[in-house]
Amino acid sequence: MTSFPLLSALIWLPILSGVLVLMMKNRPAMAKQFSLWSSIAVFILSLGLYTGFDTTTAQMQFVEQANWIPAFNIQYFLGIDGLSMPLIILTTFTTVLAVWSAFECIEDRVEQYMAAFLMMNGIMVAVFAALDAILFYVFWEALLIPMFLVIGQWGGPKRVYATIKFFLYTFFGSVFMLVAFLYMYSQIGSFSLLDFQAMPLSFVAQFWIFLAFLIAFAVKIPMFPVHTWLPDAHVEAPTAGSVVLAAIMLKMGGYGFVRFSLPMTPDAANYLDWLVIGLSLIAIVYIAFVALAQTDMKKLIAYSSIAHMGFVTLGMFLLYGILRNTGEMQGAILGLEGAMIQMISHGLISAAMFLAIGVMYDRLHTREISAYGGVVNTMPVFAVFMLIFAMANAGLPGTSGFVGEFMVILAAFKANFWIALAAATTLIFGAAYTLWMIKRVIFGDVSNHHVAEMKDLSRREFMIMLILAIGIIGLGFYPAPVMDVMHASVEHLVQQAMTSKLP
Amino acid sequence: MDMMLHILAPELLLLASSMALLVGDTFWEKRYPALTFQLALVSLVMIVGVILATFSTESVQLFNGGFIRDGVADVLKVSMLLMTVVVFVFARDYLLVRGIERGEYYVMGMISLLGMMVLASAYDMVSLFMGLEIMSLALYAMIAMHKNSSTAVEAAIKYFVLGAMATGLLLYGMSLIYGVVGSLRLDQIYQAVSIAEPTLVLSMGLVFVIVGLSFKFGIAPFHMWVPDVYHGSPTGITIFLAAAPKIAAFALMFRLLIEGLESTIVEWQSLLIILAVVSLLVGNIVAIAQTNLKRILAYSAISHMGFVLMGFIAGNIDGYAAAMFYVVIYGLMSIGAFGVILALSRHGFEADNIADLAGLGRRNPLMALIMLVLLLSMAGVPPLVGFYAKLVILTQLVEVGMVSLAVFAVVMSIIGAFYYLRVIKAMYFDEPAADMMDAGFATVSLRYGLMMVGALVLVLGILPNGMLSLFAQVMMY
Numbered sequence: 001m002t003s004f005p006l007l008s009a010l011i012w013l014p015i016l017s018g019v020l021v022l023m024m025k026n027r028p029a030m031a032k033q034f035s036l037w038s039s040i041a042v043f044i045l046s047l048g049l050y051t052g053f054d055t056t057t058a059q060m061q062f063v064e065q066a067n068w069i070p071a072f073n074i075q076y077f078l079g080i081d082g083l084s085m086p087l088i089i090l091t092t093f094t095t096v097l098a099v100w101s102a103f104e105c106i107e108d109r110v111e112q113y114m115a116a117f118l119m120m121n122g123i124m125v126a127v128f129a130a131l132d133a134i135l136f137y138v139f140w141e142a143l144l145i146p147m148f149l150v151i152g153q154w155g156g157p158k159r160v161y162a163t164i165k166f167f168l169y170t171f172f173g174s175v176f177m178l179v180a181f182l183y184m185y186s187q188i189g190s191f192s193l194l195d196f197q198a199m200p201l202s203f204v205a206q207f208w209i210f211l212a213f214l215i216a217f218a219v220k221i222p223m224f225p226v227h228t229w230l231p232d233a234h235v236e237a238p239t240a241g242s243v244v245l246a247a248i249m250l251k252m253g254g255y256g257f258v259r260f261s262l263p264m265t266p267d268a269a270n271y272l273d274w275l276v277i278g279l280s281l282i283a284i285v286y287i288a289f290v291a292l293a294q295t296d297m298k299k300l301i302a303y304s305s306i307a308h309m310g311f312v313t314l315g316m317f318l319l320y321g322i323l324r325n326t327g328e329m330q331g332a333i334l335g336l337e338g339a340m341i342q343m344i345s346h347g348l349i350s351a352a353m354f355l356a357i358g359v360m361y362d363r364l365h366t367r368e369i370s371a372y373g374g375v376v377n378t379m380p381v382f383a384v385f386m387l388i389f390a391m392a393n394a395g396l397p398g399t400s401g402f403v404g405e406f407m408v409i410l411a412a413f414k415a416n417f418w419i420a421l422a423a424a425t426t427l428i429f430g431a432a433y434t435l436w437m438i439k440r441v442i443f444g445d446v447s448n449h450h451v452a453e454m455k456d457l458s459r460r461e462f463m464i465m466l467i468l469a470i471g472i473i474g475l476g477f478y479p480a481p482v483m484d485v486m487h488a489s490v491e492h493l494v495q496q497a498m499t500s501k502l503p
Numbered sequence: 504m505d506m507m508l509h510i511l512a513p514e515l516l517l518l519a520s521s522m523a524l525l526v527g528d529t530f531w532e533k534r535y536p537a538l539t540f541q542l543a544l545v546s547l548v549m550i551v552g553v554i555l556a557t558f559s560t561e562s563v564q565l566f567n568g569g570f571i572r573d574g575v576a577d578v579l580k581v582s583m584l585l586m587t588v589v590v591f592v593f594a595r596d597y598l599l600v601r602g603i604e605r606g607e608y609y610v611m612g613m614i615s616l617l618g619m620m621v622l623a624s625a626y627d628m629v630s631l632f633m634g635l636e637i638m639s640l641a642l643y644a645m646i647a648m649h650k651n652s653s654t655a656v657e658a659a660i661k662y663f664v665l666g667a668m669a670t671g672l673l674l675y676g677m678s679l680i681y682g683v684v685g686s687l688r689l690d691q692i693y694q695a696v697s698i699a700e701p702t703l704v705l706s707m708g709l710v711f712v713i714v715g716l717s718f719k720f721g722i723a724p725f726h727m728w729v730p731d732v733y734h735g736s737p738t739g740i741t742i743f744l745a746a747a748p749k750i751a752a753f754a755l756m757f758r759l760l761i762e763g764l765e766s767t768i769v770e771w772q773s774l775l776i777i778l779a780v781v782s783l784l785v786g787n788i789v790a791i792a793q794t795n796l797k798r799i800l801a802y803s804a805i806s807h808m809g810f811v812l813m814g815f816i817a818g819n820i821d822g823y824a825a826a827m828f829y830v831v832i833y834g835l836m837s838i839g840a841f842g843v844i845l846a847l848s849r850h851g852f853e854a855d856n857i858a859d860l861a862g863l864g865r866r867n868p869l870m871a872l873i874m875l876v877l878l879l880s881m882a883g884v885p886p887l888v889g890f891y892a893k894l895v896i897l898t899q900l901v902e903v904g905m906v907s908l909a910v911f912a913v914v915m916s917i918i919g920a921f922y923y924l925r926v927i928k929a930m931y932f933d934e935p936a937a938d939m940m941d942a943g944f945a946t947v948s949l950r951y952g953l954m955m956v957g958a959l960v961l962v963l964g965i966l967p968n969g970m971l972s973l974f975a976q977v978m979m980y
Contacts, residue, residue: 071972072898142885168921175917182894
């Protein structure tokens with residue numbers, strides 16, 4: 001392992017290039033090119049995490065540790081394991097697409113827009129890499145500022161309402177997490193996440209800390225009933241904003257569960273797993289019905305995101321049920337790995353869906369399903385991609401969407417038949433709402449003269465779509481690289497989640 | 504005698520220079536109108552230099568224990584002096600345009616500052632009271648300086664009447680405590696109180712003292728004057744009111760409650776909890792209904808002071824250090840926020856309504872960015888310094904087991920975030936009205952000054968360690 005501080009570079013390079021881009025006022029072309037190339041450079045750099053990663057250990061790797069605020073023993077402590085590494089690469093990858101996708105549709109204050117996405121890139125990497133609670137919290141909250149401005153400045157007609165709702169919901173969720181951190185700090189005098197994971201905690205303390213974490217992560221992921229900010233934020237955000245929101249920011253909630261809730265409060269998680277599982281099932285079943293009723297494409301995909309993230313939380317909290325039923329670890333690992341794969345896969349699929357909708361929006365400036373019809377006649381190439389993404393969203397075998405859902409459903413059978421049955425309905429409803437939308441938008445006769453005038457994909461759009469399609473199908477057929485990376489860490493996590501921390 | 508001069512040097516220098524400027528100004532007012540301003544700045548900076556040169560964390564007492572110079576006093580004085588320098592620079596052009604820029608503004612400011620410095624160093628109840636009165640009387644006069652503005656005069660009268668009442672209450676409380684203890688010196692009070700049984704008279708005295716302090720701090724439910732005075736005073740004077748006097752109020756509370764009466768903590772802790780809770784409620788909830796920026800900032804001040812109180816409530820040294828950090832950071836942020844209002848105001852136009860900031864992100868991106876940083880910092884969003892101010896307070900509360908109070912505080916700060924977001928929304932998401940001019944008259948010094956304040960809020964947010972450990976260190980002695 002080299003001593004080159006790769007994680008710091010991945011955090012600060014994008015932030016610095018964001019500051020540089022901010023200065024390129026009145027030179028939008030330059031700002032665009034610079035942002036694209038610097039985000040590509042960061043993506044390539046982040047691949048170094050994959051090549052240099054040791055898959056045999058659950059220990060933290062690429063560790064960087066320095067004193068930051070010694071007065072409170074707050075450290076600049078970074079490191080990754082198999083849970084965070086794939087998410088970091090997903091982040092840098094998505095940022096490239098987000099920046100590239102905005103080349104033509106954003107004309108106003110381009111440099112600010114680009115700078116916001118570059119900075120968010122660095123901040124999101126930092127969230128996944130931080131091993132100090134306060135460092136984590138600082139980046140977690142700092143992310144709100146650029147996203148707040150992006151939705152509020154470049155969003156749709158109801159953007160102000162949506163962005164303030166987004167900010168306040170997330171802020172509301174996370175402050176309790178901060179108090180939980182402070183409580184744990186007051187017990188052991190350290191903010192290190194590894195110390196938090198190792199410290200013994202009484203059941204009552206665990207109970208409240210678990211709930212504090214649950215609020216924070218449930219808002220972010222989002223879970224029923226605190227999901228209502230998501231459809232608003234997604235619909236109003238510009239395309240790239242929706243992409244980053246869906247592909248990465250939702251994953252921060254899921255990451256929070258595996259990094260904080262399960263290993264830090266295992267006894268409370270064991271006690272309250274029914275709560276999370278119940279909310280997940282509501283998300284999977286009820287939200288699927290809500291998605292069916294949508295007339296706005298983005299809103300439909302937003303609701304489908306909530307349903308898919310329900311699978312993530314379900315997979316994460318199945319392990320206690322499986323252990324009670326069968327006592328074997330394999331099922332628990334299956335569920336957690338399924339949840340992690342589902343996160344990565346949903347990152348790709350939701351990014352693809354939002355980009356595809358963005359492509360259509362750029363041409364017709366509406367997201368209403370009823371405004372389209374017969375797009376396949378005028379945009380055949382686009383229709384192929386859209387169909388692939390839709391199939392993946394519906395969980396068709398051979399796409400990445402299938403792998404995670406299948407693993408979670410398998411794991412659910414080991415826990416409880418009825419849970420598995422409820423979860424499996426998604427294969428029907430997911431297909432229903434996605435394919436019905438495709439039918440109305442893509443197929444049929446050309447519905448009106450606006451659709452008749454739509455032009456097929458430009459080269460730039462084609463490339464973006466192609467990259468995503470390769471990713472989705474590649475992960476669907478051969479998920480092993482991602483699974484190998486996370487296997488050791490997931491095993492370690494199951495160990496932690498099973499070990500009681502009662503003093 | 505030699506020894507004495509060196510300890511008293513900052514106060515003596517300030518006294519001498521303010522008196523010299525008071526007299527001198529009448530001679531050179533016509534020929535060199537800027538001279539008083541320049542000399543005032545020079546002398547303030549010089550005093551900062553003197554304090555820094557003789558800085559030590561040791562505590563030295565003078566005048567039979569009536570005056571103390573220790574690390575806490577020095578840190579507070581340096582912050583107050585620097586803030587006053589910044590305020591003078593920021594406010595000058597605003598006052599000039601309105602024809603109320605006079606030598607008296609600076610002289611009054613310096614005299615008020617002298618009172619605050621005496622407060623920071625006072626070690627018996629007489630010198631505390633003296634410092635308080637020097638500060639307050641000069642402030643009343645400053646607010647009334649804009650004598651043609653009826654709102655300013657109204658604000659001055661309100662401030663004076665309520666301030667005088669608060670002084671009376673405080674004085675009464677002090678006399679009761681003196682009656683029990685038999686001494687005015689804080690260290691003797693401390694000793695006497697810690698061995699004596701708590702009596703009803705002492706508790707009465709304590710209640711009066713706390714009510715008086717709350718008036719001065721602007722803590723709910725004794726906050727009624729704050730919005731009116733902030734709003735009514737010319738912004739160039741509000742900016743002075745909002746920063747250094749809060750630090751002085753912290754000094755007053757610290758000296759009286761901690762250095763004098765710390766052992767009665769069981770008695771005053773519950774009082775302060777009520778005051779803090781009410782302040783957070785009033786400050787954050789009532790602010791939502793305001794449309795005037797100065798009033799919003801006034802209510803925000805009330806809620807921030809609630810946070811400061813919580814540092815006292817924690818009842819340990821780290822808690823007091825956290826409160827001190829908070830109040831200094833608050834001063835910095837509020838100077839910045841009022842500075843932006845100053846920068847956007849023009850002749851005959853006060854940019855003090857939320858609507859006046861509409862579209863500022865386009866009209867004047869720099870000012871908008873600075874305001875954004877300051878408001879988010881006040882809301883407690885990392886990585887800005889306001890977050891650490893809240894963080895250290897909350898840490899101490901949780902440390903002493905008051906988790907529910909900490910939870911209450913964070914919930915209130917979510918509500919608070921909403922009204923800061925409203926201002927940000929106006930700046931970035933609203934379209935400017937057609938007749939809005941590009942920007943105010945922001946002069947070079949004001950612009951650069953604001954940039955520095957904004958940068959400081961960000962830099963201290965990324966590297967807060969130096970200041971935090973300094974504050975913790977001076978508090979140890």
